[in-house]
Amino acid sequence: MSTTKSAGALPPTEHTPRPYAGPTRDEVLALRREYLTPGLITYYRDPLLVVEGHMQYLWDDAGRRNLDGFAGIVSVSVGHCHPRVVERVREQLGTLQHTTTIYLHPTAVQFAKALADHMPEGSGLSVCDFTNSGSEANEVAVLLAREYTGNAEVIALRNGYHGGTQAAMALTAHSD
């Protein structure tokens, strides 16, 4: 993520962020230290306070626009608040906020089929396992690989980040 120092360094955008009236960056940092687990790290000595997003841009508390080169985080690279995504999420939240996989729901199977239809012909990629997070996806991937191969060992890139769950952390060779 790169921060612009002067207006005009990024192409114009039609989006005007709302004025930010929440706690200051220092207050957020202090509250985080007091009330959130120390297990959470920011990866930055001087972390950004992100308060609004639109497409490829993120705004900080001072109204500075940043270009988000990852379009979110690597496990959710869909950009920020795309109007179509926002509309569908609003619609779904107003219809049914949460259910569980022990019941049936049309959207999960329709989405699975849409994804399968999108995969290359003959690839065999036709079955989905939806998860809530990148960490959970990695847990499932390791579980499936172990089940399929019968091997327990997993090779991971040094300094890679795989998430906050047990197997994901065990694969992560970096520290604070």
Ligand SMILES: Cc1ncc(COP(=O)(O)O)c(C=O)c1O
């Ligand atoms: C490469 C990568 N793997 C896994 C994760 C973990 O995802 P989550 O925070 O959704 O559990 C992240 C999150 O940033 C990630 O960037």
